[in-house]
Structures are given as structure tokens and as C-alpha cells.
Amino acid sequence: MPTPRKLPLYVVAELQARESRKKRDFSAAIDRAGEAAHLALQAGDETAWWNMTYLQAECHRDHGSIPECLELAKHLAGHPLSAAQPPLAARAFTLLAVALQGLGRLPEAAEAATSAAALVAGDDEHVYLHIQAQQGLIAALAESRHLDEAWSECLALETLLLTDLVDEDTAGKAYWVIGNVAFLSERLAEGGRCHDLAAERLSRSKDVDLWARFNRASAVMRLEAKLTDQATLRCIERAELATEAVGGTDRDLLEMSFARAHWYYLTGDMASAIALLEPICTRSGILAVQTAGEASFLLGKSLLACGDWTEALRRLETGAAFFDRAAAFERGAEVRAFMATVE
Known part of the structure; x- marks a missing residue:
């Protein structure tokens, strides 16, 4: 019987980081991801180092430590490995856009997301990266209240969803973003349609935290549109229950x-x-x-x-x-x- 191959230490640390993240122990996830990145660099695996540093940045984002996420994302975006591999650069610039938006630096967030989208536009193999970049761009434009530009980008995003390559979860997140802009720009029927499509595709049993964030965001958009109907109240109540269930x-x-x-x-x-x-x-x-x-x-x-x-x-x-x-x-x-x- 063959002897199981021993996993590299950085792979073990990565698995521990992902398990901690799954349990929402973000402090432990950040530490283990940082350890994994250090061990990968020692082992001479630069690609693994890049991915572990990216994981650490994501954990900072999840933990709410946005300045730390920003610094790591900026480092990855400017790294030679990213310059050589456009998909890596697109991931880094998209995360950079999220961090910049979280810090209120909206024009810079839009610029980073635009860079990310340009790196993978037209490449079916990386349609998911393009969708994520578009979502970051739309969010930054919408928060800046550049709603005409945001809606134009929403139409471009929706065309990316008209393919069998996109799974339900990804489509749900995209319709969520499109619905947000529709509500903000007083396209109320369109907003309701898109958020209904999002709710159909996002699984509350698979990811309760995501379900909480979606309902919270949907409630916020409906309230921005001054909708005080039962649908809005249900969104608030669902978000409160889900947030209580997973913590936050x-x-x-x-x-x-x-x-x-x-x-x-x-x-x-x-x-x-x-x-x-x-x-x-x-x-x-x-x-x-x-x-x-x-x-x-x-x-x-x-x-x-x-x-x-x-x-x-x-x-x-x-x-x-x-x-x-x-x-x-x-x-x-x-x-x-x-x-x-x-x-």
C-alpha cells in the first residue's frame, strides 16, 4: 500500500486558514494565511505565496480590517507576478477596489475596478473575474452617485450573465448589484425584478452570512427608494435573523x-x-x-x-x-x- 505523501507545511497552514475563515475566526485565519505565505516563500513557491497573501487580504476584508486589506492588495497589484499574469492582476485590482471603496476612496476604487475589468474583458475563460470587476466598478460609481454611469455598466454586466458559463451563485450576486443601482436610480420595477432574481439564485442554506448581507443590502436599497412596504420589512427581518444566526x-x-x-x-x-x-x-x-x-x-x-x-x-x-x-x-x-x- 503506497505511503500518503506528506503535505508541504504551507499547504497545511492554508487549510488551517480556510477552516478558521469558514468558522468566522478571522483573526486566526489572518495569522494562518500569513504563516502560509511566509512558508511558501521559504519553499520557493512564488505562486503559492501570491495566493496565500491574497487569502490573507481577503480575511482582513472579512474581519473589517480594511486598511490592512488595502496594503496587501496594493502590494499584490504591483507585484511582477501580477504583471506577468493578467488574471492574477485582475483579482488583485478587484480586491483593491473593494478596500478603497470601504475606506471611502471612491474615485480610486472605480479606477482600480476599471483596470481589473480591462485585464480580462472578452476572455470567456475568466468571465468570473470580469463579473467581479464589473461589480466593484458599479458599486464605486453607485456610491459616488454617478448613477447614469453605474447603470450603463450594469447593462454591460447583465450581458455577461447570458451564458451557461455562469453559475447560480455568481449570477445571484451580480443581479444583487444591478438591483441596487436600479433602486438608486428610481427604476423601482427593475430593482425589484433584479433582487427577486438574486434571491432565487442565492442559497440561504449554503451561505447564511451571504443571505444576511443580501437581505440587508436589499432593505437598504428599498429604503433609499422610500419603499416602506411589507417586502422591505421582510428584507430587514430576514437580515436581522440571519445576522443573529451567524454573528457578524x-x-x-x-x-x-x-x-x-x-x-x-x-x-x-x-x-x-x-x-x-x-x-x-x-x-x-x-x-x-x-x-x-x-x-x-x-x-x-x-x-x-x-x-x-x-x-x-x-x-x-x-x-x-x-x-x-x-x-x-x-x-x-x-x-x-x-x-x-x-x-
Whole structure:
């Protein structure tokens, strides 16, 4: 009987990292992935080092340590191995775009995602990478409120889904992004259609965390469109239950509270909205800069509705400053225009 071949140490460390990530022990996953990258480099396997460093960056992203994810993604994007292999570069630039967006650096995020898409466009073998890059580009454009550009990119993304090469999970994530932009650009029927297609394709039994994030995002988009119907409330409740089931990062929990606060605001329960928004704004450093701006803007409007003018104007100005930091200047201008009507 043949003796089982002993696995290289970096492969063992990789398996441990992936198992920790699966259990949502992201600190352990980051450590094991870093160890795997170091061992791979010692073994002279540069490709394995690249993949382990990428895994470490993903674990940082999952953990919410976005600056650390950014630094690793930037290092990989500029590495000679990425320059020699466009698919690797596309992966690195896509992750770089996600990290930049998370830090509110939206124009740079759009630029990184555009670079990623250009590297694999037209290559059926790497259609998944192209789809991921398009999603990153659309998210950055939408968060910057460049909605016409974002919708144009959505149409390009949907054409990539019209092939047997794309699995259900990937298609679900793509329809999720397209639906977000549809809602933001007041294409409400299209938004509902795309999020329904996403819900049909994403498996709640396979990935409860993804199911939670989808429902949270769908609720946020519906609330942005001022939809306070039962479909929106179901999205919020499903997201809350799924988030409770899997646990979540501090950012996940704050974003979930923000969705519920927005629901309270739109349904006229200002006291409940303020009770949630004040602690969210106190911890705004955990959130993406754009989201922090939205939370401050909503708190300002809620306080105004209760007659607290001084504090409301302070919160509104803070929201506008957050949007400026995120280079979402149109959104910042909207807040200041709103303040002018109030004053």
C-alpha cells in the first residue's frame, strides 16, 4: 500500500486558514494565511505565496480590517507576478477596489475596478473575474452617485450573465448589484425584478452570512427608494435573523441597525430612529465613510423632525463633511442644499 505523501507545511497552514475563515475566526485565519505565505516563500513557491497573501487580504476584508486589506492588495497589484499574469492582476485590482471603496476612496476604487475589468474583458475563460470587476466598478460609481454611469455598466454586466458559463451563485450576486443601482436610480420595477432574481439564485442554506448581507443590502436599497412596504420589512427581518444566526462583524451589526433606523424614520417613529442612530454615529469610524455620512444625514433629519434644530444642523454638517471625504461631492451638495432650506 503506497505511503500518503506528506503535505508541504504551507499547504497545511492554508487549510488551517480556510477552516478558521469558514468558522468566522478571522483573526486566526489572518495569522494562518500569513504563516502560509511566509512558508511558501521559504519553499520557493512564488505562486503559492501570491495566493496565500491574497487569502490573507481577503480575511482582513472579512474581519473589517480594511486598511490592512488595502496594503496587501496594493502590494499584490504591483507585484511582477501580477504583471506577468493578467488574471492574477485582475483579482488583485478587484480586491483593491473593494478596500478603497470601504475606506471611502471612491474615485480610486472605480479606477482600480476599471483596470481589473480591462485585464480580462472578452476572455470567456475568466468571465468570473470580469463579473467581479464589473461589480466593484458599479458599486464605486453607485456610491459616488454617478448613477447614469453605474447603470450603463450594469447593462454591460447583465450581458455577461447570458451564458451557461455562469453559475447560480455568481449570477445571484451580480443581479444583487444591478438591483441596487436600479433602486438608486428610481427604476423601482427593475430593482425589484433584479433582487427577486438574486434571491432565487442565492442559497440561504449554503451561505447564511451571504443571505444576511443580501437581505440587508436589499432593505437598504428599498429604503433609499422610500419603499416602506411589507417586502422591505421582510428584507430587514430576514437580515436581522440571519445576522443573529451567524454573528457578524461590528460593521455588519451597525449597518443592520442603520437599516432598521431608516425604517423607523420613514414610518415616522423618530424616537426609535434617534435611539439607534446616535450610537451608530458615535462609532462611525467602523463604517465606510459614505455610510457614516448617510447615518449622520439621517440623524440630522430625525432630530429636525423632533425640533432639535441646533444638534440637527451639527449632524447635517458632519454628514456633508463625510461625503466630501468620500469624494461623493454631489451627495454632500444635497445635504448642504437641504440645510439651506432648513436655515
